[in-house]
Amino acid sequence: MDHTTRPSPAPASTTRVVDVLVPVALNQTYSYRVPRGMELAPGDVICVPLGPREVVAVVWAENAKPDPRLHNRLKDVSEKLDVPPLRAELRQLVDWVSTYTLSARGMVLRMTLRMGDNLGPERTRLGVRLVGEPPRRLTPARRRLIEVLSDGLLHGKSEAAREAGVSSGVVDGLVDEGTLTVEAMPPPAPPSIPDPSYAQPDFSREQRSAVDVMRTLAASGSFHVALLDGVTGSGKTEVYFEAIAENIRRGKQTLILMPEIALTGQFLDRFAQRFGVRPLEWHSELTPRTRARNWAAIAEGKAPVVVGARSALFLPYADLGLIIVDEEHDQAYKQDEGAHYHARDMAVVRAHIARIPIVLASATPSVESEVNARKGRYQRVALPSRFGGQHMPHIEAIDMRRAPPPRGRFISPVLAEQVRHAIERREQALLFLNRRGYAPLTLCRACGHRFACTICDAWLVDHRFRQRLVCHHCGFSMPRPNICPHCAAEESLAAVGPGVERLQEEAAHIFPEARTMVLSSDLITSIETMRSELNEIAEGRVDIIIGTQLVAKGHNFPRLNLVGVIDADLGLSNGDPRAAERTFQLLNQVVGRAGREQGRGVGYLQTHQPEHPVIKALIANDREAFYASEIDIRERTGYPPFGRLASLIVSAGDRPTAEGFARKLAAMAPLDERIQVLGPAEAPLAVIKGRYRFRLLVKSLRNVDLSQYLREWLEAGPKTKGNLKLEVDVDPQSFL
Numbered sequence: 001m002d003h004t005t006r007p008s009p010a011p012a013s014t015t016r017v018v019d020v021l022v023p024v025a026l027n028q029t030y031s032y033r034v035p036r037g038m039e040l041a042p043g044d045v046i047c048v049p050l051g052p053r054e055v056v057a058v059v060w061a062e063n064a065k066p067d068p069r070l071h072n073r074l075k076d077v078s079e080k081l082d083v084p085p086l087r088a089e090l091r092q093l094v095d096w097v098s099t100y101t102l103s104a105r106g107m108v109l110r111m112t113l114r115m116g117d118n119l120g121p122e123r124t125r126l127g128v129r130l131v132g133e134p135p136r137r138l139t140p141a142r143r144r145l146i147e148v149l150s151d152g153l154l155h156g157k158s159e160a161a162r163e164a165g166v167s168s169g170v171v172d173g174l175v176d177e178g179t180l181t182v183e184a185m186p187p188p189a190p191p192s193i194p195d196p197s198y199a200q201p202d203f204s205r206e207q208r209s210a211v212d213v214m215r216t217l218a219a220s221g222s223f224h225v226a227l228l229d230g231v232t233g234s235g236k237t238e239v240y241f242e243a244i245a246e247n248i249r250r251g252k253q254t255l256i257l258m259p260e261i262a263l264t265g266q267f268l269d270r271f272a273q274r275f276g277v278r279p280l281e282w283h284s285e286l287t288p289r290t291r292a293r294n295w296a297a298i299a300e301g302k303a304p305v306v307v308g309a310r311s312a313l314f315l316p317y318a319d320l321g322l323i324i325v326d327e328e329h330d331q332a333y334k335q336d337e338g339a340h341y342h343a344r345d346m347a348v349v350r351a352h353i354a355r356i357p358i359v360l361a362s363a364t365p366s367v368e369s370e371v372n373a374r375k376g377r378y379q380r381v382a383l384p385s386r387f388g389g390q391h392m393p394h395i396e397a398i399d400m401r402r403a404p405p406p407r408g409r410f411i412s413p414v415l416a417e418q419v420r421h422a423i424e425r426r427e428q429a430l431l432f433l434n435r436r437g438y439a440p441l442t443l444c445r446a447c448g449h450r451f452a453c454t455i456c457d458a459w460l461v462d463h464r465f466r467q468r469l470v471c472h473h474c475g476f477s478m479p480r481p482n483i484c485p486h487c488a489a490e491e492s493l494a495a496v497g498p499g500v501e502r503l504q505e506e507a508a509h510i511f512p513e514a515r516t517m518v519l520s521s522d523l524i525t526s527i528e529t530m531r532s533e534l535n536e537i538a539e540g541r542v543d544i545i546i547g548t549q550l551v552a553k554g555h556n557f558p559r560l561n562l563v564g565v566i567d568a569d570l571g572l573s574n575g576d577p578r579a580a581e582r583t584f585q586l587l588n589q590v591v592g593r594a595g596r597e598q599g600r601g602v603g604y605l606q607t608h609q610p611e612h613p614v615i616k617a618l619i620a621n622d623r624e625a626f627y628a629s630e631i632d633i634r635e636r637t638g639y640p641p642f643g644r645l646a647s648l649i650v651s652a653g654d655r656p657t658a659e660g661f662a663r664k665l666a667a668m669a670p671l672d673e674r675i676q677v678l679g680p681a682e683a684p685l686a687v688i689k690g691r692y693r694f695r696l697l698v699k700s701l702r703n704v705d706l707s708q709y710l711r712e713w714l715e716a717g718p719k720t721k722g723n724l725k726l727e728v729d730v731d732p733q734s735f736l
């Protein structure tokens, strides 16, 4: 659409102009003219021309004093969409997140506008119904179709064809013959309303006082952060359901954030058991049509409860009254591409802006939240024991220096013995190893050649199910060769170290009768298969579960009483300032899967360093000791939450360019005695997808506005050009 060919614009004084935020990588808004007859206010969702395209965008502000010289160069808003406007609260969140994370405002807005392609009124779908006599010529296909429609009800046209296994031509043929009629399908029913009194459980005494706090919190309708801090299996979910029930009674919407969609399957069923219906889902696997429908339901206030992954935080709730962040300590809440934001932290920000309560739930709170609770900024709601009198799992270390497995094996005889007992008792065992694939490294026994990715600084991981060597950073893969590409030796390649697939091989070897199942994100083809596999485990159709962190979190497997951690040391020495915290949380979570319903849960940690403080705290079930020492270390070293961190990651197609830019950048850092700039140093993952990477770490006192410091620095600093890229990560979680 070319605006210059339009009828001459109205006189400048009467032309209205609005500033519009478009969902592209830009910070600033653009001015557009409002065509006569169109009513627009901030928050309205509109279509505007942007270069050669039309994009969905949002009116961000009225432009009361547009520069008159620009009038003739401005384009018109093309259309106002028939959806509710984005509320001031959400626009403020977009501005806030962009300012804090230094991501382009348009990119943050984009997260709120992910409503699929077909926004607007739902397309009418056509249905067919059997009304007339069968036709004279009755082919087998026609007969099958008539069979499917024999109930005389209205069936979706394409569904009926699919069910009968016929083409749409067969359907049309019968319509022409007068056997079938075509009618419009009624629109899909809006999500049903959860019933807050549907099935409220009886609470234990300990739970009751937590439930009281939850109800008061939800009823308060004001900003307030509660840390629901309950051991694994204490009933945190049941308890925060009461806050949700209260919020439903008040007619307001609830958002429940989960770190991974893998967790939502069992959750949806539990929610339905408590409230009679499933909540609305929001995550990346939705089809565009469901996405559009859910988006509209959320915006129109027709979805009382939404459960979603982190991106659900940016949806346009009509009347949000409560946010729950489950497993609040989980690092999956941090988004590390595009806008680098931490969904838990931004959820607290949204609650603050919207003046609503928020519940952070965890069995092992992040050190940040733990400190906030200790300082009284968050209200701690504690559930110190398991529900139903179940004991906390008993945890023991297996010293791998004393009880090593046979050569080339990874399950210690001590653990194998326990697994045998579990199977004999008809209970389940979980072997946990946070490594996908068969082996993390492949080398040639003849020449020592190691298989590395050609474009990343990483070993290729042997994946036997797929029969390929795979790079976990860029996805590159190659068939596993029979001959060493370096020295041409035959049959010389050896797998070094274990992954879950290798562990399954070993478990099958030791327990040939047992039913084993590997759960690992790369083996899951869809969220549906994942849910059905988890159900199989919960129903007891598997004896030995072998899994990565995918199985560690949140699940309830009634017959699981034994958890064996194959390598408890795996995450302890990777140079990450949160290594100890992560390991403590992960192992606590995974061992917490044991003994939840009957019998006593036991966890075994295979370790080479049983004296390590994290391992000792786990064995003694002494979380106080763990938090006390970790908080002390953070305080002494000025790490979060006692100081702030930001990373700048410079990457380029060649090493000197990346390094040169990083050095120039560091040299231009404004001096400030409260702020330290460390580096540049080559990143631990020095090359990813052929890009060389250097990191700068910025460390400041807690009360410094680090985002503002970074902004001033980057504005004055050297500009990226060519294939140089600079990523800003405020509050980094990954240090690779």
Ligand SMILES: Nc1ncnc2c1ncn2[C@@H]1O[C@H](COP(=O)(O)OP(=O)(O)OP(=O)(O)O)[C@@H](O)[C@H]1O
Binding pocket: 201, 202, 203, 204, 207, 230, 231, 232, 233, 234, 235, 236, 237, 238, 239, 362, 363, 387, 553, 554, 555, 556, 592, 596
């Ligand atoms: N008051 C109650 N009445 C009946 N069952 C309960 C009650 N409280 C908890 N349960 C049951 O106990 C089990 C553990 O509860 P839940 O999953 O809520 O614990 P959790 O603290 O969220 O655990 P985790 O942190 O390990 O995920 C579940 O099967 C739950 O249904």
Ligand SMILES: [Zn+2]
Binding pocket: 453, 454, 455, 456, 458, 471, 472, 473, 474, 475, 476, 689
């Ligand atoms: Zn790679």
